Amino acid sequence: MMTSGSGSGSGLGSGSDSGSGGSSVVVPRNFRLLEELERGEKGIGDGTVSYGMDDRDDVYMRSWTGTIIGPHNSVHEGRIYQVKLFCDKDYPENPPTVRFHSRINMSCVNQDTGVVEPKHLPMLANWRREYTIEDILKQLKKEMAAPHNRKLPQPTEGNEDQRTDHKSFTVRCSIL
Numbered sequence: 725m726m727t728s729g730s731g732s733g734s735g736l737g738s739g740s741d742s743g744s745g746g747s748s749v750v751v752p753r754n755f756r757l758l759e760e761l762e763r764g765e766k767g768i769g770d771g772t773v774s775y776g777m778d779d780r781d782d783v784y785m786r787s788w789t790g791t792i793i794g795p796h797n798s799v800h801e802g803r804i805y806q807v808k809l810f811c812d813k814d815y816p817e818n819p820p821t822v823r824f825h826s827r828i829n830m831s832c833v834n835q836d837t838g839v840v841e842p843k844h845l846p847m848l849a850n851w852r853r854e855y856t857i858e859d860i861l862k863q864l865k866k867e868m869a870a871p872h873n874r875k876l877p878q879p880t881e882g883n884e885d886q887r888t889d890h891k892s893f894t895v896r897c898s899i900l
Contacts, residue, residue: 750853753813753815753816754784754785756816757785757811757815758785760856760857760858761776761777761785763856763858764776764857764858771793772792772793772795772865773790773791773792773793773858773861773862773865774790774791775788775789775790775791775809775857775858775861776788776789777789778808784813785811786810786811786812787808787809787810787811788808788809788810788811788820788857789806789807789808789809789825790806790807790808790809790857790860790861791804791805791806791807792804792805792807792861792864792865792868793805794865794868795865795866795868795869795874797869797874798868798869798873798874798875799874799875799876799877799878800828800868800869800874800878803826803878803881804826805824805826805828806824806825806826807822807823807824807825807826807861807864808822808823808824808825809821809822809823809857809860810823811857816853816854816855816856817853818851819842819847819848819851819855819860820857820860821839822839822840822848822860822864823837823838823839823840824838824839824840825838826838827878827879827881828868828878828879829873829876829877829878829879830867830868830873830876831844831867831872831873831876832844832845832867840864845863845864845867847859847860847863848860
Protein backbone atom coordinates (compact mmCIF):
# COMPACT_ATOMS: atom_id res chain seq x y z
CA MET A 725 0.00 0.00 0.00
CA MET A 726 1.30 3.48 -0.83
CA THR A 727 1.84 6.03 1.88
CA SER A 728 1.50 9.73 1.67
CA GLY A 729 4.66 11.71 2.01
CA SER A 730 6.48 14.52 0.32
CA GLY A 731 10.04 15.08 -0.65
CA SER A 732 9.47 18.74 0.11
CA GLY A 733 9.24 18.12 3.84
CA SER A 734 5.59 19.05 4.18
CA GLY A 735 4.92 16.41 6.80
CA LEU A 736 2.21 14.81 4.71
CA GLY A 737 3.37 11.40 5.81
CA SER A 738 2.72 12.05 9.47
CA GLY A 739 1.04 9.12 11.10
CA SER A 740 1.79 6.85 8.17
CA ASP A 741 3.67 4.22 10.17
CA SER A 742 1.47 2.62 12.79
CA GLY A 743 4.38 0.67 14.24
CA SER A 744 2.60 -2.67 13.83
CA GLY A 745 4.67 -4.67 11.41
CA GLY A 746 5.30 -1.78 9.00
CA SER A 747 1.70 -1.39 7.83
CA SER A 748 0.90 2.06 6.49
CA VAL A 749 -2.04 4.41 6.35
CA VAL A 750 -3.01 6.44 3.29
CA VAL A 751 -4.00 9.99 4.18
CA PRO A 752 -7.52 10.69 2.79
CA ARG A 753 -7.81 13.15 -0.11
CA ASN A 754 -9.43 16.04 1.80
CA PHE A 755 -6.98 15.77 4.73
CA ARG A 756 -4.14 15.82 2.25
CA LEU A 757 -5.55 18.90 0.50
CA LEU A 758 -6.13 20.64 3.84
CA GLU A 759 -2.45 20.09 4.65
CA GLU A 760 -1.47 21.47 1.25
CA LEU A 761 -3.74 24.50 1.77
CA GLU A 762 -2.22 25.20 5.17
CA ARG A 763 1.27 24.99 3.71
CA GLY A 764 0.34 27.23 0.79
CA GLU A 765 -1.13 29.86 3.09
CA LYS A 766 2.06 29.97 5.16
CA GLY A 767 4.18 30.79 2.12
CA ILE A 768 6.84 28.67 0.48
CA GLY A 769 10.60 29.07 0.57
CA ASP A 770 11.85 32.21 -1.15
CA GLY A 771 8.34 33.48 -1.96
CA THR A 772 8.61 33.04 -5.73
CA VAL A 773 5.91 30.32 -5.71
CA SER A 774 2.56 30.50 -3.91
CA TYR A 775 -0.88 28.88 -4.12
CA GLY A 776 -4.31 28.70 -2.57
CA MET A 777 -7.90 27.68 -3.21
CA ASP A 778 -10.06 29.66 -5.61
CA ASP A 779 -13.21 29.27 -3.50
CA ARG A 780 -12.99 28.74 0.26
CA ASP A 781 -16.55 27.34 0.17
CA ASP A 782 -15.59 24.54 -2.24
CA VAL A 783 -15.92 21.54 0.09
CA TYR A 784 -14.32 19.28 -2.53
CA MET A 785 -11.25 21.54 -2.71
CA ARG A 786 -10.94 21.15 -6.48
CA SER A 787 -10.04 24.55 -7.90
CA TRP A 788 -6.69 26.17 -7.01
CA THR A 789 -4.61 29.09 -8.25
CA GLY A 790 -0.84 29.17 -8.16
CA THR A 791 1.51 32.06 -8.78
CA ILE A 792 5.06 31.75 -10.09
CA ILE A 793 7.50 34.64 -10.27
CA GLY A 794 9.75 34.05 -13.27
CA PRO A 795 13.28 32.82 -12.53
CA HIS A 796 16.33 35.09 -12.79
CA ASN A 797 18.53 35.03 -15.89
CA SER A 798 15.68 33.98 -18.17
CA VAL A 799 13.13 35.72 -20.38
CA HIS A 800 10.69 35.06 -17.54
CA GLU A 801 12.57 37.23 -15.03
CA GLY A 802 10.31 39.81 -13.41
CA ARG A 803 7.12 38.30 -14.84
CA ILE A 804 4.33 36.96 -12.67
CA TYR A 805 2.51 33.90 -13.98
CA GLN A 806 -0.86 32.67 -12.80
CA VAL A 807 -1.54 28.94 -12.97
CA LYS A 808 -4.91 27.21 -12.50
CA LEU A 809 -4.90 23.71 -11.02
CA PHE A 810 -7.92 21.42 -10.87
CA CYS A 811 -7.71 18.54 -8.40
CA ASP A 812 -10.36 16.05 -9.45
CA LYS A 813 -11.82 13.46 -7.09
CA ASP A 814 -8.95 11.05 -7.90
CA TYR A 815 -6.24 13.46 -6.66
CA PRO A 816 -3.62 12.68 -5.31
CA GLU A 817 -3.68 9.27 -6.98
CA ASN A 818 -3.66 11.14 -10.31
CA PRO A 819 -2.21 14.58 -11.03
CA PRO A 820 -4.30 17.72 -11.19
CA THR A 821 -5.05 19.40 -14.50
CA VAL A 822 -2.66 22.32 -14.79
CA ARG A 823 -3.28 25.36 -17.01
CA PHE A 824 -1.45 28.65 -17.31
CA HIS A 825 -3.90 31.53 -17.10
CA SER A 826 -1.06 33.85 -18.07
CA ARG A 827 0.22 33.58 -21.63
CA ILE A 828 3.59 31.79 -21.74
CA ASN A 829 5.76 30.11 -24.33
CA MET A 830 7.16 26.86 -22.90
CA SER A 831 7.76 23.48 -24.51
CA CYS A 832 5.33 21.73 -22.13
CA VAL A 833 2.45 24.22 -22.53
CA ASN A 834 -0.22 24.12 -25.25
CA GLN A 835 -0.06 27.61 -26.77
CA ASP A 836 -3.79 27.75 -27.58
CA THR A 837 -5.21 26.60 -24.25
CA GLY A 838 -2.40 27.12 -21.72
CA VAL A 839 -2.75 23.51 -20.58
CA VAL A 840 0.45 21.91 -19.33
CA GLU A 841 0.78 18.75 -21.40
CA PRO A 842 1.50 15.86 -18.98
CA LYS A 843 3.51 13.95 -21.59
CA HIS A 844 5.91 16.93 -21.84
CA LEU A 845 6.38 17.49 -18.09
CA PRO A 846 8.00 14.44 -16.50
CA MET A 847 6.53 15.10 -13.05
CA LEU A 848 2.98 14.85 -14.45
CA ALA A 849 3.82 12.01 -16.83
CA ASN A 850 5.33 9.96 -13.99
CA TRP A 851 2.99 11.13 -11.25
CA ARG A 852 3.43 9.78 -7.74
CA ARG A 853 0.98 10.21 -4.88
CA GLU A 854 3.62 12.01 -2.81
CA TYR A 855 3.83 14.92 -5.26
CA THR A 856 2.02 18.10 -4.26
CA ILE A 857 0.72 21.31 -5.80
CA GLU A 858 3.83 22.97 -4.42
CA ASP A 859 6.03 20.41 -6.20
CA ILE A 860 4.27 21.08 -9.51
CA LEU A 861 4.73 24.85 -9.23
CA LYS A 862 8.40 24.47 -8.33
CA GLN A 863 8.89 22.10 -11.26
CA LEU A 864 7.25 24.56 -13.65
CA LYS A 865 9.57 27.29 -12.39
CA LYS A 866 12.57 24.98 -13.02
CA GLU A 867 11.23 24.31 -16.53
CA MET A 868 11.12 28.06 -17.18
CA ALA A 869 14.84 28.22 -16.42
CA ALA A 870 15.74 25.11 -18.43
CA PRO A 871 17.96 25.76 -21.48
CA HIS A 872 15.20 24.87 -23.96
CA ASN A 873 12.75 27.38 -22.36
CA ARG A 874 14.81 30.16 -20.80
CA LYS A 875 15.28 32.16 -24.02
CA LEU A 876 12.05 31.41 -25.91
CA PRO A 877 10.32 34.59 -27.08
CA GLN A 878 7.35 35.34 -24.83
CA PRO A 879 3.95 36.85 -25.60
CA THR A 880 3.47 40.43 -24.52
CA GLU A 881 2.22 40.75 -20.97
CA GLY A 882 -1.38 41.63 -20.24
CA ASN A 883 -3.02 39.56 -23.02
CA GLU A 884 -4.43 36.78 -20.82
CA ASP A 885 -7.94 37.42 -22.16
CA GLN A 886 -6.86 36.32 -25.64
CA ARG A 887 -6.42 32.71 -24.53
CA THR A 888 -8.84 30.22 -26.07
CA ASP A 889 -11.21 28.88 -23.43
CA HIS A 890 -13.18 25.98 -24.86
CA LYS A 891 -15.76 26.18 -22.05
CA SER A 892 -16.88 29.72 -22.71
CA PHE A 893 -16.65 30.74 -26.33
CA THR A 894 -18.18 34.13 -26.93
CA VAL A 895 -19.97 34.69 -30.21
CA ARG A 896 -20.38 38.26 -31.32
CA CYS A 897 -22.86 39.16 -34.01
CA SER A 898 -23.54 42.42 -35.68
CA ILE A 899 -26.55 43.30 -37.77
CA LEU A 900 -25.74 45.24 -40.89
